[in-house]
Amino acid sequence: MPRWEHGSEDRLKQAAMELFDEQGFEDTSAVQIADRARVTTRTFFRYFPDKQEILFADAELLYAALVRQVAETADVAEPLRAVTRTLAGFDWEGLGSRDVQRRRDALIASNPALLERELIKQQRMADGFADALHRRGADPAVAELAAQVGIQVFRTAYREWLEAGDDAGLATITEAAMSRLAAMMPAAYQATTP
Amino acid sequence: MPRWEHGSEDRLKQAAMELFDEQGFEDTSAVQIADRARVTTRTFFRYFPDKQEILFADAELLYAALVRQVAETADVAEPLRAVTRTLAGFDWEGLGSRDVQRRRDALIASNPALLERELIKQQRMADGFADALHRRGADPAVAELAAQVGIQVFRTAYREWLEAGDDAGLATITEAAMSRLAAMMPAAYQATTP
DNA sequence: TATGGTGATGTCACGACGCGACATCACCAT
DNA sequence: ATGGTGATGTCGCGTCGTGACATCACCATA
Numbered sequence A, B: 001m002p003r004w005e006h007g008s009e010d011r012l013k014q015a016a017m018e019l020f021d022e023q024g025f026e027d028t029s030a031v032q033i034a035d036r037a038r039v040t041t042r043t044f045f046r047y048f049p050d051k052q053e054i055l056f057a058d059a060e061l062l063y064a065a066l067v068r069q070v071a072e073t074a075d076v077a078e079p080l081r082a083v084t085r086t087l088a089g090f091d092w093e094g095l096g097s098r099d100v101q102r103r104r105d106a107l108i109a110s111n112p113a114l115l116e117r118e119l120i121k122q123q124r125m126a127d128g129f130a131d132a133l134h135r136r137g138a139d140p141a142v143a144e145l146a147a148q149v150g151i152q153v154f155r156t157a158y159r160e161w162l163e164a165g166d167d168a169g170l171a172t173i174t175e176a177a178m179s180r181l182a183a184m185m186p187a188a189y190q191a192t193t194p
Numbered sequence C: 001t002a003t004g005g006t007g008a009t010g011t012c013a014c015g016a017c018g019c020g021a022c023a024t025c026a027c028c029a030t
Numbered sequence D: 001a002t003g004g005t006g007a008t009g010t011c012g013c014g015t016c017g018t019g020a021c022a023t024c025a026c027c028a029t030a
Helices: A008-023 A030-036 A041-047 A057-073 A079-089 A098-109 A112-135 A140-163 A170-183 A187-192 B008-023 B030-036 B041-047 B057-073 B079-089 B098-109 B112-135 B140-163 B170-183 B187-192
Strands: none
Touching (some): A008 A030, A008 A041, A030 A041, A057 A112, A079 A112, A079 A140, A079 A170, A098 A112, A112 B112, A140 B170, B008 B030, B008 B041, B057 B079, B057 B112, B079 B140, B079 B170, B140 B170
């Protein structure tokens, strides 16, 4: 008979999701989560540096994968497209149903602390993209701008996609967002395009 | 003889800046700040909902002013420029020397909690811009994209400006960033510009 | 089989954070 | 002078997050 059950981390994640669902994020304490997962509070904080992170632990891996992909496939000639294509091309459905992602999104949006965390993750991803593009030979200033803007473009598309019916493809929606952006670039600048 | 000195809020801000400078953000507790400002800890939290906010209390006013300006002067035909021009046209030097702003930036960048807060403020400003543009008649999707991208473009320019010598004007640097962005829009999209 | 190392978890103690409830008192209008 | 109001203090509490050290299952290897 093992002294401890295995899989504490999974039990913690599971318990946290349940409790957030039942009571919301704020009204759920780390102690409650730990209790339901049958571990001590201290163990909770060994797996997750804070209460927010339990919602982003998986996302961290996803971001790393995306950055890696940009690093491998980026086309220096079109850094902005490299970013949006990588993001739009990912199999988001594979992460869970659209409905699950929608609910996760809503949970995050409803809580300032979670929103802050989400934004910083996104920022880190942007930094990763910029670095990857730079390594592939892009000018640093261009790389940073492409990363930041590319992510913003995709984010708006992603949210549209979450709300859309099944007919809409993420790639298509993202293309539409890019077109929108292109349409709002002043003509003066477009003329200067090399 | 007044029972309490007046100007607690200012004393708190002052004390906080000093201590952050002396010891860094993490190693400064709310208690220390309150002590130096000669108020109780409870009073600290009455003025600032948390330790981070003491660094952003002023910024909040600034953001509100910028949003108002976009709401008043936005040109619906060029929402992206409306955003970047408002931001680049503001008198940032009036907020303090470039050096002060640089140090503030460094302090924020050096601390995750502060970075999170900064990003969420920026996000709120973006939401404000988007709303303002929408009210002025812009399509909601376009408004959101213009706000987000405009801010990102300006942010990169602003950081360049902080590092630059006195010769460089913020407006010029921002224009350069816009050109960079225009240059990376795929030609296919530029052709579709209405 | 014995032994010792290693990793996961527990236990304890502590400081920092943030808030609710209520008390106090300077100041101001009337 | 008097009563209201706003700023501040006092007290107590629950939550967050961490350091230090103890425990014990499991594994490798002699």
